[in-house]
Amino acid sequence: MIGLLNQLLADEKSRRRFNLAAPWLIIALAAFLRLWNLGYPKKLVFDETYYVKDAWTLWNTGAEKAWPQNPNAAFEAGQVNTYLTDPSFVVHPPLGKWIMGFGMWLFGPGNAFSWRISVAILSIAAVGLIMLIAKILFQTRVWALISGFLFALDGHAIVLGRTGLLDGILMFFALLAFYFLLRHLQTRTLGTPSWRQPWLLAAGITLGAASAVKWSGLYFLAAFGLYVAISDAIERRKKATAALSDGETVRTGSWLVPSAIQGLISFVLMVPTAIATYLASWTGWLVTTGGYDRNADPNPLVALWKYHQDAYGFHVNLHTPHSYASNPITWLLAIRPTSFFYEGLSNGQDGCTSSSGCSSAITALGNPLIWLPAATAILFLAYLFVTRKSKVGGLILLGIAGGYLPWLAFMNRTVFQFYAIAFLPWMILGLVYVLRMYLHTRSSQELPRAIRFVGGYLGLTFAVSLFFLPIWIGTWIPYWYWHLHMWLPSWI
Numbered sequence: 043m044i045g046l047l048n049q050l051l052a053d054e055k056s057r058r059r060f061n062l063a064a065p066w067l068i069i070a071l072a073a074f075l076r077l078w079n080l081g082y083p084k085k086l087v088f089d090e091t092y093y094v095k096d097a098w099t100l101w102n103t104g105a106e107k108a109w110p111q112n113p114n115a116a117f118e119a120g121q122v123n124t125y126l127t128d129p130s131f132v133v134h135p136p137l138g139k140w141i142m143g144f145g146m147w148l149f150g151p152g153n154a155f156s157w158r159i160s161v162a163i164l165s166i167a168a169v170g171l172i173m174l175i176a177k178i179l180f181q182t183r184v185w186a187l188i189s190g191f192l193f194a195l196d197g198h199a200i201v202l203g204r205t206g207l208l209d210g211i212l213m214f215f216a217l218l219a220f221y222f223l224l225r226h227l228q229t230r231t232l233g234t235p236s237w238r239q240p241w242l243l244a245a246g247i248t249l250g251a252a253s254a255v256k257w258s259g260l261y262f263l264a265a266f267g268l269y270v271a272i273s274d275a276i277e278r279r280k281k282a283t284a285a286l287s288d289g290e291t292v293r294t295g296s297w298l299v300p301s302a303i304q305g306l307i308s309f310v311l312m313v314p315t316a317i318a319t320y321l322a323s324w325t326g327w328l329v330t331t332g333g334y335d336r337n338a339d340p341n342p343l344v345a346l347w348k349y350h351q352d353a354y355g356f357h358v359n360l361h362t363p364h365s366y367a368s369n370p371i372t373w374l375l376a377i378r379p380t381s382f383f384y385e386g387l388s389n390g391q392d393g394c395t396s397s398s399g400c401s402s403a404i405t406a407l408g409n410p411l412i413w414l415p416a417a418t419a420i421l422f423l424a425y426l427f428v429t430r431k432s433k434v435g436g437l438i439l440l441g442i443a444g445g446y447l448p449w450l451a452f453m454n455r456t457v458f459q460f461y462a463i464a465f466l467p468w469m470i471l472g473l474v475y476v477l478r479m480y481l482h483t484r485s486s487q488e489l490p491r492a493i494r495f496v497g498g499y500l501g502l503t504f505a506v507s508l509f510f511l512p513i514w515i516g517t518w519i520p521y522w523y524w525h526l527h528m529w530l531p532s533w534i
Contacts, residue, residue, distance in 0.1 A: 061183060064183075064187050065170070065173055065186075065187065065190065068169065068173070068187060068190040068191055068194055069166060069169055069170050069190070069194075071191075071194050071195075072165070072166050072169040072190075072193070072194035072203075073166045075194065075195075075200050075203075075511075075515075076162045076165050076166055076200060076203040076204055077162055077166075078515070079515060079516075080154075080155050080158050080159065080162060080204055081153055081154040081155035081158075082154070082515075082516055083154065083383055083385075083402070083404075083516055084118060084153070084154045085114075085118055085154070085383070086114050086117070086118060086157075086206075087205060087382045087383040087404060088205070088207070088380065088381075088382040088383070089207055090157060090205060090206045090207065091114055092132070093134075093138070093139060093142065093206055093207060093208060094117075094142065094146075094157045094206045095109060095113070095117060095125070096130065096132055096139050097139040097140070097142035097143040097146060097157075097206075098122055098125075098143060098146055098151050099125045099130070100136055100139045100140060100143055100326060101139075101140070101143030101144070101146065101147055102123075103326075103330065103332060104325075104326030104327065104329065104330040104332070104333070105129060105326055105327045105330055105332050105333030105334070105336065106129065106130040106132045106136075106139070106333070106334070107125040107126055107127065107128065107129060107130055107332070108125065108126045108128040108129065108130045109124065109125050109126060109130075110124060110126065113125075118154075119152075120152035120153075122151040122152055127332065129332055129333050129334040129335075129336070130334060131334045131352070131356075132334070132353075133353040133356045133357060134208060134255070134256055134257070134353075135253070135254045135255060135256070135257070135320065135323055135324070136254070136323050136324060136326065136327065137211075137251055137254035137255050137323040138208040138211040138212070138254075138255035138256070139208075140323065140326075141160045141161075141164075141211055142157065142160050142161065142206055142211075144160060145157070145158075145159040145160035145163075157206040158204055158205060158206045160211075161202075161203060161204075161205065161206060161207070161210045161211060162203050162204060164203075164210060164211055164214040165199065165202065165203025165204075165210050165214070166203070167214065168193070168199075168203075168210075168213060168214050168217055168467065169190050169193050169194045170190070171214075171217050171218060171221055171467075172189050172190055172193050172217065172467050172470065172471070173186045173187065173189060173190035174186070174221055175189075175217070175220060175221050175224060175467075175471070176188075176189035176190070176471060176474060178221075178224045178225075178228065179224070179434050179437065179438070179471065179475070180434070180474070180475070180478055182478075185474055185477075185478050188474055188477070188500065189470055189471060189474045191500065192412055192470050192473065192474070192500075192503065193466075193467060193470050195409060195412070195503065195504060195507040196408050196409050196412050196413075196466065196470070196507070197405075197406070197407050197408050197409050197507065197510050197511075197513075197514045198376070198379075198406055198407065198408035198409075198413075198460070198462065198463060198466060199408075199463065199466060200511075200514045200515070201382065201404060201405070201406040201407075201460075201514050202406060202460060202463040204404075204514075204515065205382060205404075207460070208255050208256055209256070209460060209461060209463045209464060210463055211255045212252055212255045212256045212258065212259055212463075212464050213463050213464045213465075213466070213467065215248050215249070215251045215252035215255060215259065216248075216249075216252045216259060216262045216441070216444065216445065216464060217467050218248045219245045219248040219249045219252060219262060219266060220266070220440075220441060222241045222242075222244040222245040222248060223241070223245050223266050223269070223270070224437070225241040226239065226241035226242050226245065226270070227273070229241065230274070232274075232277055232278050232281050234300070235300050235303040235304040235307055236304075236307070237307055237311070239307070239308065239311055242270065242308055242311045242312055243311050243312075243315060245266060245312060246311055246312035246313065246314075246315030246316045246319070247315055247316070247319050249262055249263040249266065249312065249316045250263075250315060250316030250317065250318065250319025250320045251319055251323075253316060253319075253320050254319060254320045254322075254323035254324075257357070258445075258448070258449075258461075258464065261444045261445070261447075261448045262441075262444035262445065263312070263313070263316055264444070265440055265441075265443045265444035266312075266440065266444065267308070267309065267312050267313065269440055270305075270308050270312070271301075271304075271305040271308055271309070274301055274304055274305060274308070275297070275298070275301035275305070278297040278300060278301050278304075279297045279298075279301075281297070282297040324346060327346070327349075328342050328346065333349075334349060335348050335349035335352060336349075357455075358455075360455050360456050361454065361455060361456060362456050363456070364456055364458075366378065366380045366381060366458060366459075367456050367457065367458060368380075368457065368458055368459045369453055369457075370446070370449040370450050370452070370453055370457060371450070371453065372459075373446065373449075373459055373461070373462045374413070374416075374417040374420065374446075374462075374469070375413065375414065375417055376407060376408050376410070376413045376459065376462075377459075377530070377532050378459055378532050378533075379405055379406050379407035379408070379459050379460075379533055380405070380406045380458050380459050380460045381403065381404070381405050381406075382404040382405065382406060383402070383403065383404040383516060384401065384402070384403045384404075385401070385402045385403075386399055386400065386401050386402075386521065387399060387400040387401075387518075394518075396520035396521060396522070398520055398521040398522040399520070399521040400518050400519065400520060400521060401518070401519055401520070401521045401523075401524035402516045402517065402518045402519075403512075403513045403516065403524055404513070404514065404515065404516045405513050405514065405533070406459065406460045407510065407513070407514070407527075407533065408466075409503060409506055409507050409510060410506065410529070411499070411502060411503045411506050412469075412470065412473065412503060413469070415473050415476075416469040416470060416472060416473040417469070418476075419469075419472040419473045419475065419476040420439070420442060420469060420472045422476055423435040423438055423439055423472050423475065423476070424439060427439055434475060435472075435475065438468050438471045438472045438475060439468075439472075440468075441465055441467065441468030441471070442465050442468050442469070442472070444465070445462075445464040445465025445468065446462070446464075446465045449461065477496055477499075480492060480496070481493065481496060509527070510527060512524075512527075513527050
């Protein structure tokens with residue numbers, strides 16, 4: 043594939059056309075895989091049963107409301123306004139549901155397409171984002187395109203981009219914040235501490251938005267904020283050292299004091315901004331009186347704090363057994379993917395002609411040719427960071443640190459593989475970084491063969507995605523063919 047790209051880019055005119063068209067072709071691929079038949083199944087799948095109905099009541103009343111007993115069948119049939127006046131106890135902030143509610147308002151709440159369209163659009167946008175980020179990290183367009191290509195093709199990203207859940211929205215805001223962080227690193231100056239840091243302010247807003255979707259966005263805020271402060275201090279010390287003549291000693295105050303001041307400024311630009319953004323997402327709850335715990339105290343902020351205490355108690359005590367619960371240690375290897383939807387038909391039933399029966403499944407299973415190499419790449423990046431202080435590797439690991447590492451403290455809590463969508467972009471960036479390093483370390487004699495290897499890998503990855511596509515989008519297939527995709531017993 044890379045060899046084909048080199049042929050296509052043989053002249054300047056071809057290169058200009060390619061540079062213009064290629065990113066949009068990848069975005070178009072991502073859009074097709076996320077939008078085609080998005081309204082199937084016409085049922086609430088997995089946790090859509092919570093978030094979709096909550097989104098609709100939030101959009102209409104400013105706060106989530108309870109529903110009559112067993113409301114899903116009526117809701118799926120278009121009876122979407124049967125919710126009660128009683129408040130519903132929800133344990134996630136409102137922003138993700140506001141975003142989903144907008145799609146439902148725009149396209150009509152009585153169809154599954156509207157439940158999922160907002161998430162799908164953000165998932166498509168994330169493919170564009172990862173290309174922008176990869177261009178900054180790797181400084182070449184080809185590797186940016188490969189990053190977008192792999193992200194567009196991965197089954198975990200496709201399923202989470204076609205489902206009305208919060209995690210794909212969280213991923214988008216975290217990835218957008220990472221882009222703003224990189225832009226800050228590109229443009230920052232190391233002179234007098236300054237408040238003119240627009241990219242940090244933008245990062246604070248988007249990290250606040252991530253936290254307003256799910257509280258796990260706070261981990262990204264902590265990771266990115268610490269990186270900004272520490273990297274600034276390191277770069278200032280390097281600058282101070284480089285400015286000295288031989289034999290002189292670096293005065294600590296020449297870099298430590300400005301670093302501390304700039305660190306404080308960065309904190310103010312990011313953290314209070316994130317808090318303000320987070321609180322803004324609760325406006326509906328604050329200005330109405332019908333939300334859960336809203337009347338717990340005459341002061342709405344005190345009542346909101348009470349609500350957060352109740353929600354925190356739910357999260358830390360969530361140990362309910364679930365057939366698709368998975369240990370975070372296994373996430374990088376996709377040992378226990380989440381089945382969002384499954385229906386089966388017997389031979390002769392509703393047009394099924396397979397002797398083994400027919401299956402329609404939606405399984406949040408990543409492409410094995412992406413996930414397994416990416417997991418290995420992350421380990422290699424950790425080695426490079428420790429031994430060679432790889433800056434790019436460290437930045438990629440930063441996303442892993444914010445999105446994955448905190449979950450290792452909750453191995454006894456009921457958690458699911460699909461949470462991994464939050465850090466999947468950084469897994470792909472890590473994989474692309476290692477592929478790039480592999481090519482760049484080949485000799486001139488080895489390079490053609492290495493290019494063919496990488497091109498073959500990309501082509502095979504595409505073929506594997508086509509193979510798994512039916513179980514990512516719910517296509518009706520013979521049962522034996524569905525079972526052919528279950529490579530591990532834990533995937534069933």
